[in-house]
Amino acid sequence: MTTKDRKLLKGLQTDFPLTSRPFAALAAEAGCTEKEMLAYFKKLKKDGMLRYIAAMFDLRKLGIVSSLIALRVPESKLNKTVKIINAYPNISHNYLRADDYNVWFTVSAASERKLKAILAEIRKKSGINDMLDLRTRQVFKSQAVFELR
Amino acid sequence: MKKDVKKIISALSDPLALVSKPYAAVAGRLGMPEARLLSRIQAYKDAGVIRRVGTVLGHFKVGYKCNALVMWQVKEPKLEAAGRIFAGFPQVTHCYARQTYPDWPYNLYTMVHARDKKESETVIKSMSVKSGVTMFKVQFTIREFKKIRSDLKEILA
Known part of the structure; x- marks a missing residue:
């Protein structure tokens, strides 16, 4: 990444202009044309440096309930269990970690009832009952902002 | 949640297109004027429902x-x-x-x-x-x- 890339990206990590032509607004600040700014973003996207631009919601304010779930899955059942978990659109992240509880995923649902139903279904389908439901109590930070050097 | 709010929130959950007027594209899909969508987004931001509109890096x-x-x-x-x-x-x-x-x-x-x-x-x-x-x-x-x-x-x- 060039210094210019980092500078431009850093400026973008906090807010994307809320105006009819946001790329023109960014271009005006960076001293280039709207066309150049758009081309720059498309290049970042193509290079995989930019995943997307979007509105970030506070899910709790939308009444959505979320949790972090840890499962203790034996090696022999790992592939099948991961497939079952990943099939849910409600599950956004799923990781393998080096712990007795080795599978960790985040789940969100429109209601408590829905969340419990999803977890019950996963237990039933996978046959894994050793599950920690680490319900969110308070969010101190939820932001993908990095210090770019 | 009201039906129209749900519609707007759902539309905004898609990433913005890399085009000159990305909000107009979303407003078009919702069948509402761009200016109204922008003011709704601002209102959601003020209420804390939208934390920010921003980029997510790989x-x-x-x-x-x-x-x-x-x-x-x-x-x-x-x-x-x-x-x-x-x-x-x-x-x-x-x-x-x-x-x-x-x-x-x-x-x-x-x-x-x-x-x-x-x-x-x-x-x-x-x-x-x-x-x-x-x-x-x-x-x-x-x-x-x-x-x-x-x-x-x-x-x-």
Whole structure:
């Protein structure tokens, strides 16, 4: 990444202009044309440096309930269990970690009832009952902002 | 949630197109004037429903290859202070207080991103020193099975 890339990206990590032509607004600040700014973003996207631009919601304010779930899955059942978990659109992240509880995923649902139903279904389908439901109590930070050097 | 609010939120849960007028494109899909959509987004921001409109970078590709889930065992009266201290670290992207169980005492969870294991260990140590929390467990990611943006359309459906 060039210094210019980092500078431009850093400026973008906090807010994307809320105006009819946001790329023109960014271009005006960076001293280039709207066309150049758009081309720059498309290049970042193509290079995989930019995943997307979007509105970030506070899910709790939308009444959505979320949790972090840890499962203790034996090696022999790992592939099948991961497939079952990943099939849910409600599950956004799923990781393998080096712990007795080795599978960790985040789940969100429109209601408590829905969340419990999803977890019950996963237990039933996978046959894994050793599950920690680490319900969110308070969010101190939820932001993908990095210090770019 | 009101039906029209749900429609707008669902439409906004899609990433913005890389075009000159990305909000106009969303407004077009919703069949509403662009100006009205912009003012609705501003209102959601003011209400805290939308935290921000922003870019999400591909962490792995900008050099943050090492991510660790660090779970902390914090004495309940110190939880709030520790949460704020951890949230102040630029390498910490997520900091959540969570439910505990008799055999699972960790109540504060942080995601720490660093370039390598050594750097993340330095950060974690500094978090411990600064907060005074000495009971913690570090879990590095071995494999990423899934990582997507929460699909609000599906969740709210």
